[in-house]
Amino acid sequence: MKYTPQIITADYLYLEGLFVRDWGIVFDTKIIAVKPYDTLIEEYPNAHRIAKIPHSVLYPGLINTHVHLEFSANKTTLRYGSFVPWLDSVIADRNRLTENCTEEMMQEACTQMLQSGITAFGAVSSFGLDLPSCIWTPQRVVFFNELIGSNPVTADQLYGNFLERFEASSLHTQSRVTPAIAIHSPYSVHPSILQKAVALAKAKQCVLSAHFLESQAERAWLEGSDGDLKAFFASAFGQTEALSNIDGFLSHFEEYPTHFIHCIQANDKELHRFSQAGHTVAHCPRSNRLLGCGRLRIEKLKELGIPFAVATDGLSSNYSLNIFDELRAALMMHHELKLHELSLWLLRSVTQDAARILGLNCGRITQGYQADFALVQLPNIPQIEEDIALWTILYTQKVAQLYIEGKQYV
Numbered sequence: 001m002k003y004t005p006q007i008i009t010a011d012y013l014y015l016e017g018l019f020v021r022d023w024g025i026v027f028d029t030k031i032i033a034v035k036p037y038d039t040l041i042e043e044y045p046n047a048h049r050i051a052k053i054p055h056s057v058l059y060p061g062l063i064n065t066h067v068h069l070e071f072s073a074n075k076t077t078l079r080y081g082s083f084v085p086w087l088d089s090v091i092a093d094r095n096r097l098t099e100n101c102t103e104e105m106m107q108e109a110c111t112q113m114l115q116s117g118i119t120a121f122g123a124v125s126s127f128g129l130d131l132p133s134c135i136w137t138p139q140r141v142v143f144f145n146e147l148i149g150s151n152p153v154t155a156d157q158l159y160g161n162f163l164e165r166f167e168a169s170s171l172h173t174q175s176r177v178t179p180a181i182a183i184h185s186p187y188s189v190h191p192s193i194l195q196k197a198v199a200l201a202k203a204k205q206c207v208l209s210a211h212f213l214e215s216q217a218e219r220a221w222l223e224g225s226d227g228d229l230k231a232f233f234a235s236a237f238g239q240t241e242a243l244s245n246i247d248g249f250l251s252h253f254e255e256y257p258t259h260f261i262h263c264i265q266a267n268d269k270e271l272h273r274f275s276q277a278g279h280t281v282a283h284c285p286r287s288n289r290l291l292g293c294g295r296l297r298i299e300k301l302k303e304l305g306i307p308f309a310v311a312t313d314g315l316s317s318n319y320s321l322n323i324f325d326e327l328r329a330a331l332m333m334h335h336e337l338k339l340h341e342l343s344l345w346l347l348r349s350v351t352q353d354a355a356r357i358l359g360l361n362c363g364r365i366t367q368g369y370q371a372d373f374a375l376v377q378l379p380n381i382p383q384i385e386e387d388i389a390l391w392t393i394l395y396t397q398k399v400a401q402l403y404i405e406g407k408q409y410v
């Protein structure tokens with residue numbers, strides 16, 4: 001559907017990582033032109049002009065590449081502080097948590113993201129229970145059907161179930177849902193089905209993601225079938241040996257750029273491999289802090305040219321899905337990095353880089369891109385233009401307006 005062209009303006013537009021004053025955008029469902037506002041109103045006299053709000057900064061819609069909606073019922077159930085006790089609590093409570101997770105809770109999770117400026121997100125779906133809310137929500141959803149299963153006896157059955165969910169999620173492109181594939185992790189997916197899922201991703205050319213080296217316990221288990229996961233695998237699955245090692249796991253993804261989640265414990269050699277293969281990283285600072293996993297070296301990723309996206313993870317390891325809460329946490333966690341530069345990195349990570357990671361034609365204010373916007377209102381007009389990115393992150397709880405494909409939703 002096409003709309004009458006509209007013109008939106010703000011005190012500042014976030015254009016290619018810079019803030020430009022008094023520019024505007026003419027758009028229908030896509031961006032038609034981006035120019036100084038005075039020029040635009042002359043060139044498009046019949047376009048509908050959206051009233052400008054004071055102290056405003058217009059961004060492309062923000063993007064959260066990694067969330068688990070099916071765990072939205074968790075508040076005070078799962079054990080935080082350390083990775084393996086948390087995983088123990090997930091195994092013990094996951095059925096109850098997903099049973100208690102109502103449609104309303106998942107819709108509320110989407111709405112919370114929407115209000116914080118999120119126009120697109122990557123939803124990791126373990127069971128397919130979140131598909132209706134992803135169809136319902138106006139946001140673009142890259143729907144990551146998750147494959148899990150370390151036991152070779154049940155692996156084929158689990159793969160069959162995964163395929164059914166993948167097919168079911170492929171029927172909703174008109175609701176802006178795009179099917180994708182998530183490998184749960186190197187320690188939880190048997191190599192035989194892992195290989196099939198990667199082959200499917202290649203055949204369908206869909207986005208692929210995997211949790212990877214989130215904790216020191218994961219590293220110790222993959223390197224020598226030892227560490228804190230040893231007792232977990234013995235008691236939960238009667239398993240004494242890791243399914244694969246780190247190099248073996250990564251070799252599955254050599255020819256297909258993949259979005260790896262967390263990667264805190266990845267060493268320089270593994271990160272070099274990432275940069276060679278074109279892989280990207282989801283950075284979830286609050287989840288990492290709450291599960292005692294440490295700090296991702298985003299400065300190393302920058303040095304190696306590995307794109308990363310700040311993401312919330314699910315409410316199974318977080319207390320909100322507000323992307324600005326996450327950006328503030330990132331700002332505080334990376335306390336040794338330069339504040340202004342870091343603020344710019346973080347905003348880029350949830351716009352342009354996140355869109356490329358999810359294969360979406362958005363995340364930039366450029367002609368031909370989707371008309372997805374998040375309009376932020378600062379408390380006052382910025383006196384120091386260099387600090388607009390920082391102030392946006394510090395002060396924004398909810399966006400003032402939000403557009404997806406040219407239509408206003410906030």
Ligand code: BEZ
Nearest residue numbers: 148149150151187188189
């Ligand atoms: C499994 O389903 O095989 C699995 C789940 C979580 C952690 C490890 C293995």
Ligand code: FE2
Nearest residue numbers: 068261313314
């Ligand atoms: Fe996750």
